[in-house]
Amino acid sequence: MSQPNQRVAIIRGVRTPFAKSGTLYARLTALDLGKFAVTELIERSGIDPKEVQEVVYGNVIPSVKAPNIAREIVLGTGLPRSIPGYTVGKACASANQAITAASDMIFRGYADTVVAGGAESLSDVPVLFSRNMVDAFMRANKAKSALARVGAFKSVRLKDLAPDTPAIAESTTGLSMGESAEKMAKENGITREAQDRFALQSHQRAAAATESGRFRDEVMTVVVPPSFDEVVDKDNLIRADSTLESMAKLKPVFDRKYGTITAANASPLTDGASAVLLMSEEKAKAIGLRPIGYLRSYAFAALDPFDQLLQGPVFAVPVALERAKITLKDIGVIEMHEAFAAQVLSNIQWLGSKKIAQEKLGRSEPVGEIDPEKINRTGGSIALGHPFGATGARIVTTVCNELQRTGEQYGLVTVCAAGGMGAAMVLERE
Ligand SMILES: CC(C)(COP(=O)(O)OP(=O)(O)OC[C@H]1O[C@@H](n2cnc3c(N)ncnc32)[C@H](O)[C@@H]1OP(=O)(O)O)[C@@H](O)C(=O)NCCC(=O)NCCS
Numbered sequence: 001m002s003q004p005n006q007r008v009a010i011i012r013g014v015r016t017p018f019a020k021s022g023t024l025y026a027r028l029t030a031l032d033l034g035k036f037a038v039t040e041l042i043e044r045s046g047i048d049p050k051e052v053q054e055v056v057y058g059n060v061i062p063s064v065k066a067p068n069i070a071r072e073i074v075l076g077t078g079l080p081r082s083i084p085g086y087t088v089g090k091a092c093a094s095a096n097q098a099i100t101a102a103s104d105m106i107f108r109g110y111a112d113t114v115v116a117g118g119a120e121s122l123s124d125v126p127v128l129f130s131r132n133m134v135d136a137f138m139r140a141n142k143a144k145s146a147l148a149r150v151g152a153f154k155s156v157r158l159k160d161l162a163p164d165t166p167a168i169a170e171s172t173t174g175l176s177m178g179e180s181a182e183k184m185a186k187e188n189g190i191t192r193e194a195q196d197r198f199a200l201q202s203h204q205r206a207a208a209a210t211e212s213g214r215f216r217d218e219v220m221t222v223v224v225p226p227s228f229d230e231v232v233d234k235d236n237l238i239r240a241d242s243t244l245e246s247m248a249k250l251k252p253v254f255d256r257k258y259g260t261i262t263a264a265n266a267s268p269l270t271d272g273a274s275a276v277l278l279m280s281e282e283k284a285k286a287i288g289l290r291p292i293g294y295l296r297s298y299a300f301a302a303l304d305p306f307d308q309l310l311q312g313p314v315f316a317v318p319v320a321l322e323r324a325k326i327t328l329k330d331i332g333v334i335e336m337h338e339a340f341a342a343q344v345l346s347n348i349q350w351l352g353s354k355k356i357a358q359e360k361l362g363r364s365e366p367v368g369e370i371d372p373e374k375i376n377r378t379g380g381s382i383a384l385g386h387p388f389g390a391t392g393a394r395i396v397t398t399v400c401n402e403l404q405r406t407g408e409q410y411g412l413v414t415v416c417a418a419g420g421m422g423a424a425m426v427l428e429r430e
Contacts, residue, residue: 002280004109009284009291010427013117013397014041015274016222018235018385021122024224025271030059030389031072032225033273034119037390039077040220041115041275045289049078053111055085056102058094058118060388062087064126069119091418092337093300094118095274095392096425100298102278112283118389119273125165132160170418172305177339177418178254178261180309185260185342187308188349192260195341196247199265199382202338206379207240214378214405218397237268237385265341270385274393291430293400293411297323298425303360305420310343312422313414314350315360318367320424324410328368331426332408335395336370337415338380347414377402391415396425403429 016036019025025033034057042049057070066072070085090097095118102114129137132155139152169176175183185195209215215234224230242264252259253266284291301315313336321327328351338344348370350356357363378398381391392415399411413425 002106002109002112002282005107007281008103008106008295009279009281010293010295010396010400011277011279011284011289011291012041012045012217013274013276013292013393013400014044014218014220015390015394015397016272017219017232018237018270018272018387019232020237020385021269021271024230024232024236025121026123027226028121028224028271029063029124030119030121030273031063031066031069031076033121033271034069034073034117035076036220036222037117037119037273037275038073038079038115041277042079045277047113047277047287050080051113052079052083052115054102054105054114055079055083056098056114056116057085057087058089058098058389058392059087060089060091060094060120061122061125062089063124090300090423091421092339092386092388093392093415093417093421093423094389096298096396096413096415096423097300097392099276099278099295099393099396100425103295106278106280112280114278115275116278117273117275117393120387120389121271122269122387123271128164130160130162130164132156170305170309173309175309176254177309178266181266181340181342182255182259182261184308184310184346188346190260190342190345194345195260195265196244198341198345200242200244200247202376202379202383203239203242205377206235206238206383209378210234210238217401235384237270238379238383261340261342265382267339267381267386270387272385272387272390274390274397276393276397293403293427293429296410296426296428298423299323300421300423302419302421307420308346309420310339310416311347311350312416312420313347313424314356314367314422316422316424317351317412317414318361318363320426321367324426326410326426328370331410331412332374332406333377333399333402333411334370334375335399335411335413336375336380337386337391337395338376338382339386339416341382343416344380347416392423396427399427403427
């Protein structure tokens with residue numbers, strides 16, 4: 001085991017190609033996808049699986065049958081069964097939480113090699129029965145005769161048969177993510193055109209990055225079971241042929257009359273998985289591995305969901321920067337998770353605002369201006385897709401690979417999450 005208080009090295013990261021839910025991975029589960037990513041990660045990094053001491057994995061909508069996906073991944077891959085695993089849920093920042101939790105173990109010296117990441121299948125969400133129906137099943141279960149079992153369903157009405165699917169809505173405000181983003185667009189004056197332009201850029205950059213082979217280091221090939229006929233080696237949501245004109249024709253989804261958010265400027269419902277290998281710096285160097293980056297600092301924060309739900313990153317970024325002892329100006333590569341174009345543009349607006357700094361952050365000066373050329377240079381969640389539990393590890397891997405490619409020293413990751421939460425991580429090269 002390594003000494004405590006060491007830098008945490010990110011050896012490498014990999015992800016499945018992301019797919020629109022209900023398409024390529026329609027018959028697969030988050031566990032299937034997670035197993036692909038972790039198996040590939042171990043293979044690509046060339047380490048002995050016995051070196052892994054824990055798997056920490058993010059997942060937002062867990063399977064009712066196997067809720068601890070992390071341990072199921074251990075059991076379902078070639079990893080030794082002696083490796084424990086635990087699952088974390090922090091909405092869209094779940095993989096960030098998985099990575100930072102794993103890093104904390106390494107920092108304490110409790111482990112020197114940990115796999116972290118996350119997976120989501122929005123093709124495989126649990127469909128629930130209504131409470132009345134569940135009560136009837138319980139009564140029938142306890143019934144002592146066939147007649148009593150039938151009687152247990154006497155109070156069930158037709159409406160009780162309707163399935164109850166999980167909503168992407170806040171339990172406190174009752175608003176969906178899209179409705180919350182609409183509220184932000186209105187309050188911050190983010191126009192439809194600005195959102196569409198940002199979304200178009202996301203697609204163009206993602207298409208260019210894919211075309212140039214820049215994702216080769218981080219995107220694996222999946223041969224899709226059970227038929228194994230389909231070979232997937234790139235994300236299927238990127239629209240290289242998007243235009244502002246075609247986007248402008250779309251009707252708003254979350255506020256049909258006055259809204260600005262459409263299918264084109266929102267992140268789509270997505271299936272996919274990602275994984276990163278973390279090690280203590282000492283261990284990585286001892287076995288001759290060359291990390292793609294190091295975690296320098298991180299912060300999680302939250303604001304009242306009744307305020308602007310997806311502004312969490314604005315609260316987390318200054319804390320992560322202070323912990324890293326650098327400023328926004330020192331950052332060369334920025335990856336901001338794109339839940340909605342309106343959210344990224346709102347985050348950027350608030351980060352640059354003195355008024356927000358003084359009124360909401362308790363700071364005299366704004367956090368800083370985000371250079372548009374530094375953010376999401378290979379596209380973001382709007383174009384690549386957003387499997388909730390997996391996105392954080394996708395972004396961390398991309399930032400590290402971009403630091404390697406550009407020679408920049410520091411990278412920043414931001415992710416907004418349900419409940420008004422935000423994550424920020426500062427990564428560094430060597
Ligand atoms: C916005 C949302 C409802 C759209 O879902 P959808 O209707 O299934 O989306 P589709 O992919 O079918 O697109 C709808 C239409 O827009 C079109 N479209 C989508 N992206 C486009 C683009 N970039 N350019 C042009 N047209 C586009 C599609 O072609 C489709 O057109 P059609 O109806 O003529 O076939 C869904 O993606 C969603 O809920 N996103 C938000 C998810 C969320 O809240 N996540 C949490 C955030 S952290």
